[in-house]
Amino acid sequence: MNYNWNWGIFLEASPDGTGSYLYTLFLGTRWTIAVSLTAWVAALVMGGVVGTLTTLPRRGWAMLGDAYIEFFRNIPLLVQMFLWFFVVPEIVPEAIGTWMKQTPNSSFWTAVVALAFFTSTRIAVQFRAGILSQARGQMMAAQALGMTLTQSYCYVILPMAFRIILPPLTSEFMNILKNSSVAMAVGLMELTAQTRAMQEFSFQVFEAFTVSTIIYIVINMVIVFGMRRLERWLAVPGFSFDRGAEADLRGGA
Amino acid sequence: MKIRYFACALGLSIGFCAAVQAQQGTLDKIRAGGSITLGHRDASIPFSYLDGEQKPVGYAMDLCLKIVDAVKEELKMPNLKVNFQPITPATRIPLLANGTIDLECGATTNTADRQKQITFTVTHYVAANRFVSKKADNLNTLEDLKGKTIVSTSGTTNVKQANELNTERKLGMRILNAKDHAEAFLMVDTGRALAFVMDDIQLAGFVANHANPALFTISPDALSVEPFGIMLRKDDPAFKKVVDAAMVNLYKSGGLTAIYDKWFMKPIPPRNIVMNIPMSDAMKRVVANPTDSSDPNVYK
Numbered sequence: 383m384n385y386n387w388n389w390g391i392f393l394e395a396s397p398d399g400t401g402s403y404l405y406t407l408f409l410g411t412r413w414t415i416a417v418s419l420t421a422w423v424a425a426l427v428m429g430g431v432v433g434t435l436t437t438l439p440r441r442g443w444a445m446l447g448d449a450y451i452e453f454f455r456n457i458p459l460l461v462q463m464f465l466w467f468f469v470v471p472e473i474v475p476e477a478i479g480t481w482m483k484q485t486p487n488s489s490f491w492t493a494v495v496a497l498a499f500f501t502s503t504r505i506a507v508q509f510r511a512g513i514l515s516q517a518r519g520q521m522m523a524a525q526a527l528g529m530t531l532t533q534s535y536c537y538v539i540l541p542m543a544f545r546i547i548l549p550p551l552t553s554e555f556m557n558i559l560k561n562s563s564v565a566m567a568v569g570l571m572e573l574t575a576q577t578r579a580m581q582e583f584s585f586q587v588f589e590a591f592t593v594s595t596i597i598y599i600v601i602n603m604v605i606v607f608g609m610r611r612l613e614r615w616l617a618v619p620g621f622s623f624d625r626g627a628e629a630d631l632r633g634g635a
Numbered sequence: 636m637k638i639r640y641f642a643c644a645l646g647l648s649i650g651f652c653a654a655v656q657a658q659q660g661t662l663d664k665i666r667a668g669g670s671i672t673l674g675h676r677d678a679s680i681p682f683s684y685l686d687g688e689q690k691p692v693g694y695a696m697d698l699c700l701k702i703v704d705a706v707k708e709e710l711k712m713p714n715l716k717v718n719f720q721p722i723t724p725a726t727r728i729p730l731l732a733n734g735t736i737d738l739e740c741g742a743t744t745n746t747a748d749r750q751k752q753i754t755f756t757v758t759h760y761v762a763a764n765r766f767v768s769k770k771a772d773n774l775n776t777l778e779d780l781k782g783k784t785i786v787s788t789s790g791t792t793n794v795k796q797a798n799e800l801n802t803e804r805k806l807g808m809r810i811l812n813a814k815d816h817a818e819a820f821l822m823v824d825t826g827r828a829l830a831f832v833m834d835d836i837q838l839a840g841f842v843a844n845h846a847n848p849a850l851f852t853i854s855p856d857a858l859s860v861e862p863f864g865i866m867l868r869k870d871d872p873a874f875k876k877v878v879d880a881a882m883v884n885l886y887k888s889g890g891l892t893a894i895y896d897k898w899f900m901k902p903i904p905p906r907n908i909v910m911n912i913p914m915s916d917a918m919k920r921v922v923a924n925p926t927d928s929s930d931p932n933v934y935k
Binding site: 383384385386388397468471472480483484488489566567568569571575578579581582583584585586587588 | 784795
């Protein structure tokens with residue numbers, strides 16, 4: 383292949399005047415982390431609430447939760463980003479629309495909102511699975527102790543559900559980080575956008591994408607590591623999936 | 636454990652890239668394969684785009700086909716097969732470097748930085764970096780944009796220049812980065828940004844295709860010169876010589892002017908829009924003295 387490798391390119395000044403190319407990738411990484419973390423917190427709260435709603439013995443709430451899930455998970459993330467960025471400000475009253483367009487960092491907030499709604503539907507479904515996977519006796523036992531419905535959920539059902547779904551939540555956390563690259567579509571200069579900008583300015587395609595690949599993998603490995611620690615820390619002996627026990631079965635690797 | 640696997644995979648892939656880095660001249664490659672591949676864009680009107688039948692057409696495509704004729708003659712291969720490969724700004728370099736395409740027929744600005752990776756033949760269009768804004772906002776010069784929010788397409792030479800001017804003249808503009816031209820134009824249309832900084836020819840295309848072209852105005856103030864060229868692989872003097880000679884012959888024989896008129900002055904497919912952009916003085920100078928320089932001063 384007729385390609386001129388130049389790993390020194392990262393130390394050269396980037397033409398947008400902010401510093402070296404490495405520094406622009408760092409700025410992108412910062413946005414990626416900021417948007418992922420903010421959206422993750424929001425998605426966890428929204429997903430938890432909606433997932434719980436769908437399991438309630440109240441038909442109206444359950445249907446509302448189902449409608450929310452079906453609406454936000456059946457539209458591609460990219461389309462949702464565009465809807466929040468270009469369409470919503472045009473259909474709300476003009477004063478609000480203008481405010482939405484002119485808030486500083488509007489692409490950041492748009493990306494957070496779109497990612498949070500999209501991811502919350504997936505988390506909601508996992509919460510529902512976590513709740514429904516528990517034996518029915520669990521709820522009955524709680525109520526037999528005199529707990530109200532709210533108390534049974536808060537003290538018995540939800541804490542267990544959260545522990546049960548921690549492994550799939552790890553994947554979801556990693557997904558939100560990867561999905562944050564779609565925020566490029568609404569003009570957020572996150573890691574993928576900065577990588578593309580770097581390859582367009584310098585034409586060093588492979589160097590740019592190699593480094594951003596490594597950055598994504600490293601961040602995701604940190605997430606996996608952190609979530610494993612959390613799992614172990616929260617584990618209830620005999621209930622949660624116990625990784626120590628699994629290792630023992632495999633012969634203690 | 637996991638880290639070791641990953642390092643191993645990465646090392647393998649980089650090693651692989653280096654291993655296939657064998658040098659072969661493009662002419663030899665074309666002779667051996669019996670075909671030449673042209674990279675084309677899908678919506679770079681009127682340079683290189685798909686017409687109503689999804690066939691690649693355009694000003695740069697016509698020029699590339701003239702180059703192909705010269706290659707046929709050079710290699711004495713009248714039945715040389717011509718393949719077409721769609722490309723995007725992100726894929727044009729890797730596909731040219733790894734030999735998937737032999738010529739990039741589009742609207743790529745010739746810059747010194749880019750020449751470190753690939754090379755350009757003779758300039759085929761001289762665009763200027765300008766901005767489009769709503770007529771009602773009455774923005775004509777760069778000074779009018781002081782402190783305003785503007786947009787350009789991320790990764791273009793245009794956004795790079797907007798950033799440079801912003802720092803240099805302390806304009807305090809907020810510069811948004813859009814994913815592509817269409818989205819940047821939409822940002823001006825919906826009022827998220829007041830101006831879109833881009834090559835004038837691209838802006839003219841967007842304004843012409845808008846439902847109400849009278850709403851917009853393109854700044855008389857030009858921020859820079861953008862010479863467009865057809866890209867080919869670097870360090871391949873034999874091929875570059877054939878390509879350059881074909882282009883120069885076309886310029887000198889008056890063939891270029893005819894092709895220019897066909898795409899910029901007459902109705903073009905698929906919707907029979909007329910761009911109506913007469914050849915600029917800068918381009919007329921290039922026709923008289925063909926050059927492949929990336930230096931903007933050459934075109935002034």
